[in-house]
Amino acid sequence: MLRFIHCADLHFDRTFEGLHLITQVKELPLANNQVLEKIVTLALDEQVDFLVFAGDIFHQNRPSLKTQHQFFKQMNRLKEQDIPVYMIFGNHDYFEKERYWFDFPENIHLFTEEKVRTIHGKNKTGESYAISGFSYQHPWIPTSKVSEFPKKAATYHIGMYHGDSNGERFAPFQIQEMKQKNYDYWALGHIHVPTVLSKTPPIIYPGTPQGHTQKEKETGVQLVTLDGLTVHYETKRVAAVTWEDYELSLSGMKSRKDALEAMKAFFQTSQRQLVKFSLKDTEHLPIDWLNNREKPELIAYLNEYLAQNNFEQIVYQLEVIAVPESEKLVLTGKEVMAQLLASYQTNEVFETIIEELATHPLIKRTISSQTLKEETLAQVKTTLEQEFCWSEEE
Structure with a gap:
C-alpha cells in the first residue's frame, strides 16, 4: 500500500486580492505560512510515505529569502521524520537554480528540467514506486509533454504534470493519452479549482490549498491511498482563512440604525473568514440609504466592531440586492x-x-x-x- 499527499498551486508568497477596502490586508500573508504548516502537520499525522508538489509552490520564480527560509523550515520537519518530497516547478515558479538562497533539504527530490525524467523509490514497507515529471524553465510550455512519459515501470507509478488540457501555452494535454500510460495516479497542477478529469485512473487537480481571491472558495489537498486494486482519494481542507458569501435579510427594517444593528448581530461565533455581505429585502429602508461613498465607511466600522469583540471575520465587500421587478x-x-x-x-x-x-x-x-x-x-x-x-x- 502507498499513501501520499498531492498538493499543487500553493502560491506560498502570493498576496490576497480584492481587499482594497479593508486595512487588515497586511496581516493576511501570515496565513500562507499557516497553510504550509497545516499541510506538513497533516502529512505527519497521516504518516504518509511522501508528498508531491505539482508546481507553482511559489507565486514568483524569484521568491524572497524570507519566503524560502519559511518554506525550508517546514520541509525540514518532514526530513526529521524521513518523509520524502517530490517537487516540480510550474509556470509561476519556473526553475532557475541561481534564484535560491539555500540548498534544498536532502529529502526534497527536484525535477528541474523541461525534459521528463523518472525517480524510483521504496516506502518504509519496501514497496516500490516510480514518479515521473518535468518542470518549467520558462513562463510557458506550448507543447504537450505526455508523449515523453514512460509506460508504467514500478508497482506504483505516479505522473506529475503542471498544465492545462484546454489551453495552448501551458503544456496542453489529452486525457486519453495519459490513460494509455497505465499509471496509478496523475497528480496535476495549474487549475486552482478542485477537478477530477478521470476516475480510472485518477487524473486530478487538487485545487489551491489557500484561496487568494474571492473566486477561490473551494480549496484543499488530496490524501491518496493506493493498494494495487483500488485507489482512494480524499480532499483535506487546510486553508487558514476562507472566503464566504452571506445574504442578510433586512425585511421590515425602516432605519439605518436597525440595519446596522442587524449586521452586527449577524456575527455570533468567531471564524477566520473574509466576508462578502449581500443585503436583501431593503424595500422599507429610505431610498438611497446606503450609497457608494458610505460603503467603505460602513465596512471600516463593521471591521472595527468585529476586532473589538474578538471576532476573526473581516468584511471586505458590501452590496445591496435590488428589489426584483416582480x-x-x-x-x-x-x-x-x-x-x-x-x-x-x-x-x-x-x-x-x-x-x-x-x-x-x-x-x-x-x-x-x-x-x-x-x-x-x-x-x-x-x-x-x-x-x-x-x-x-x-
Whole structure:
C-alpha cells in the first residue's frame, strides 16, 4: 500500500486580492505560512510515505529569502521524520537554480528540467514506486509533454504534470493519452479549482490549498491511498482563512440604525473568514440609504466592531440586492403618474408642502421657487419610475 499527499498551486508568497477596502490586508500573508504548516502537520499525522508538489509552490520564480527560509523550515520537519518530497516547478515558479538562497533539504527530490525524467523509490514497507515529471524553465510550455512519459515501470507509478488540457501555452494535454500510460495516479497542477478529469485512473487537480481571491472558495489537498486494486482519494481542507458569501435579510427594517444593528448581530461565533455581505429585502429602508461613498465607511466600522469583540471575520465587500421587478408594487394606468404629479404643480400646493424649506434664507438666496419646484418634481418622477412597476390599463 502507498499513501501520499498531492498538493499543487500553493502560491506560498502570493498576496490576497480584492481587499482594497479593508486595512487588515497586511496581516493576511501570515496565513500562507499557516497553510504550509497545516499541510506538513497533516502529512505527519497521516504518516504518509511522501508528498508531491505539482508546481507553482511559489507565486514568483524569484521568491524572497524570507519566503524560502519559511518554506525550508517546514520541509525540514518532514526530513526529521524521513518523509520524502517530490517537487516540480510550474509556470509561476519556473526553475532557475541561481534564484535560491539555500540548498534544498536532502529529502526534497527536484525535477528541474523541461525534459521528463523518472525517480524510483521504496516506502518504509519496501514497496516500490516510480514518479515521473518535468518542470518549467520558462513562463510557458506550448507543447504537450505526455508523449515523453514512460509506460508504467514500478508497482506504483505516479505522473506529475503542471498544465492545462484546454489551453495552448501551458503544456496542453489529452486525457486519453495519459490513460494509455497505465499509471496509478496523475497528480496535476495549474487549475486552482478542485477537478477530477478521470476516475480510472485518477487524473486530478487538487485545487489551491489557500484561496487568494474571492473566486477561490473551494480549496484543499488530496490524501491518496493506493493498494494495487483500488485507489482512494480524499480532499483535506487546510486553508487558514476562507472566503464566504452571506445574504442578510433586512425585511421590515425602516432605519439605518436597525440595519446596522442587524449586521452586527449577524456575527455570533468567531471564524477566520473574509466576508462578502449581500443585503436583501431593503424595500422599507429610505431610498438611497446606503450609497457608494458610505460603503467603505460602513465596512471600516463593521471591521472595527468585529476586532473589538474578538471576532476573526473581516468584511471586505458590501452590496445591496435590488428589489426584483416582480416584487415591486404595481400601479396601473397611463395617467396615474401624471395625476399624482399634477396635483402638486400649482405654486400654492407646492409651497404649502415645502414651506419651511422654501423660506429658508439660504434657499431663497440661491435658487428660485420655480426652479426648486421643477427640480423637486423631476426627482419625484424619477423615484416613482424606479421604485414602482407601471402597467398599462386594460
